[in-house]
Amino acid sequence: MPEPLEQYRIAGTLNLDRHPCLSDPATYPGFQQGYEAFKELIVERVACRQAWTLYKFGYGDYLFLNRRSEGSATVGLRALSKSYEQIDHHLFVEGAGRCDAYACEILPDHVDCFREVFGRAMDFPAEYCYAAVASRWVFRTFPDAIGLIGADRKMRLINRLADCEDYRRYLGIERFTDLVSVPQRFACDDLLATERQVARQLENARARLFLVGIGHVKSGLLHRLKRYSDAVFLDVGQGIDALAGIIDTEKPFFGGWRNFSVEAPSLYAELDYLSYVPYAFLHPD
Secondary structure, three states, X not given: OOOOOHHHOOOOOEOOOOOHHHHOOOOOOOHHHHHHHHHHHHHHHHHHOOOEEEEEEOHHHHHHHOOOOOHHHXXXXXXXXXXXXXXXXXXXXXXXXXXXXXXXXXXXXXXXHHHHHHOOXXXXXXXXXXXXXXXXXXXXXXXXXXXXXXXXXXXXXXXHHOOOHHHHHHHOOOOOOEEEEEOOOOOOOOHHHHHHHHHHXXXXXXXXXXXXXXXXXXXXXXXXXXXXXXXXXXXXXXXXHHHOOOOOOOOOOEOOOOOOOOOOXXXXXXXXXXXXXXXXXXXXX
């Protein structure tokens, strides 16, 4: 498969994705200019000190919002243990439409799914959210203002990784300002309980920009975070996995990412690796 066209490359990243649409200049002609506008907007929103949310839409969100128990939206797998009929699913559908801006991968079938769900065009390619992390632009730009919101087990791992000087130097930060946790599994079972858990953690938070990767609960929760902080909430999805050192480098724009690890087996026990295959699985003792 041919490499992506130059217009779809972003400095400081390597994209190993070889989807045919990335060889077509008509897929997203303004990709480079749009990325600059995206970065300028994030800087502007953080400076404004007014809460703002960006929702990153993926095919799994399409399945979840349409009550289709498939892939990441499979009942009993990750997002929910209850059937869609047993949760307040309408709160997720309504909430998904209440964010301030939306991103979607430029793959044509994903764009079609986005339009079907939201009835509008996306504001930005989701690739910008990945690249902001993968290039480490976001850390260079806001070195003292970044918090994370993600699965509890991943937050514990990242907290330990942040003790490593090499890790901090790689990112270009001294510390994450705040680490906010949601349940790794079944956060959608009780949306209000998950919201209360996050709200308590945001009470004294100091971050002006939160990178968010919380799975499907974001559809009901992301817009509500504005009640508890005046920060910018940027949905970066598996960007949180990169920070935990468990990103599949085949994922868009993470081809050059360095996955850090620590000698602490208990932190990796029962961790949701998504599509990443740990070295220990490939090379058992």
